[in-house]
Amino acid sequence: MKSPAYSSVSLHNVTETVPAEWTEEGERLCRVPAAVGAELNETARERVRCPTGSEIRFVPGSDDTDVEVTVSAAEETHVRVFWGVFQPWEPTEIGPEPETLTLGVPDRLADLSPGTRAGRFDRRVCRIRFERRTGVALHDVSGACRPPRESELPDTRYLAYGTSITEGAAASALHTDYVTHVARRLGYDALNLGCSGSAYCEEAMAEHVAGRDDWDVATLGLSVNMANTGGFAPETFRERAETFVDTVAGAHPDTPVVCVTLFPYHDDLTAAGDAEHAAAYRTALREVAAASPHENLSVVDGPDLLDPTGLTADLLHPGDAGMATIGDRLAERLDAVVE
Template sequence: MHSDTYPSVSLHNVAETVPADWVDGGAGTDGIAGIAGTDGTTETDGTTETTETGDRLCRVPASVGANLNVDARERLRHPTGCEVRFVPECDDAVVSVTLSAAETTVFRPFWGEFQPSEPLELGPTPTTFEFVIPERIPLLDDATTRAGAFSPRVCRLRFEAWAPVAIHDVSGDCRPPTADELPDRCYLAYGTSITEGAAASATHLTYVARVARGLGLDALNLGCSGSAFCEPAMAEHLAGRDDWDIATLALSVNMANRGFTLAQFRERAGTLVNAVADAHPNRPVACVTLFPYHADVIRGDDAERAAAFRSALRTIVADSPHDDLHVIAGEDLMEPTALTADILHPGDAGMEAIGRGIARRLDELLD
């Protein structure tokens, strides 16, 4: 997203900004400067002032959220997979970005695909962070510089999913990344908390992020924890987007666990899947069946229901006239022991396995 308010950066996976409701105008801000050391993230003390409430990063427009269930509406106002991106104009340029979050959280300033050594902490008080290109980035050899899908000169402030985040100000000599500094193809993912990455240790360890990195894609994460109900407004929104090249629709353990009937699932999932495929008949869309979860392995749970939901999604794809609509068997992507102890959400091992399996299949579809 291009923002006239912040023209020197791009806001990735952000469809709209709205005023942050946790910030009082005129609050002081603690400055944290990440400008020394080899990774550009050491801290110093400082104070500045702001009179802006800040602009909360939202993944879909309010007009879409208004027609979703309340939980989905709120989840999509969280910064899952959102990034503030910029390129310093010279090696010693200092770029200041003021941010806040509704509650204490962390974010990570990646340089291209290079991970920082430590995350930076963020909270309700607007805080100014300063960034310069880490000292070794300009010295990379040409082969390494070209190896990643992102230029290592692109600073990517990558936010965790679980606290709303706002941007308040950007200053310094920087610009948005150009197309040749970014991946040339984009991966769109819709699904549940598993797609959001609920139990991953960090946002860059979700299966969506792993697929994107493995295939050199840019990721658009539209996971909705506890609320991926395949609603008509989401079907219309996904179908109307034209900013992706390949998509996965992981449908939907939320509907299996929240009392939807199998007939309701067939109707809603069928409408969503076919809406996306109708609008983009030449783009690969992969429907991912339920990953292994407690229904499959807990004594007295409902394995038959889980199997029926998987079968229904396969039938939706089989009955569709679209040649570029596919199925990925989520139940085959990981062992149940790669789940967390809730026997629902994949842990880091599960995210790795899912990411590897989906990437392998999408790589075939992209050829």
């Protein structure tokens, strides 16, 4: 997104800015427009107003230019300033009081030898990356800079919808989640539309994803929230999932859409669990994909992407090792379906 108020930067994985509630003058970064959020369940409505995988991006006027970016957050959180693919030594803390970051191309990256492999982003693209925990606002940008050009960014955009697993809830940092692993492995740019605790296959979200023209491949992780905490029977899930995937795949007939069934979780693994319930959900999504008329739609089984040992102790969320495994295996699947 390019904001008229901040024309010298681009806002990645942001579709709308609104006035921040916790501070004066700041513009809150939202992954989904408020008009769409209003049609979602209450938890999802708030989650899409948090900047999971959102970025402020710019290229300084020269390698000697410093750019000042002022940001704040509703609660204390971390941001990480990447230069291209190169991650920072440590995160930066921000909170409700506006914080001004002074940013310039690091000396050694400025001196990078010609021909050095620098990854899927140009090394001079500054990427201020935000975590999932809380809302973030942009207040000001000063200094000579411009939005990145298409030639400085990955050619392919990967959109991921799903639960807190997609949002990277148990990853030690957002850049260790499976969505980022997939993007890194395949040279993609990631758009994260994970909705922790609230990915209920809602029609408004399906129509939003279907109406976008900024993605080239999508994965739909459907949906342990409905199986685990949402109280949805498998038959209700089947109906919602069918509408969701047909809406998305039908609007992009030449674009791969890959459904992901439930990863292994406590219903499969504990004596108190309900393995038949989990199996019914996986069967429903496989049958929805098999019956779909859309040739661009396919399905991959979550248990094929993750071993139970990759989970955290809650036996629901993958940890860092599990995220890496999902990322590697899912990347192989996407590489096979993306031309």
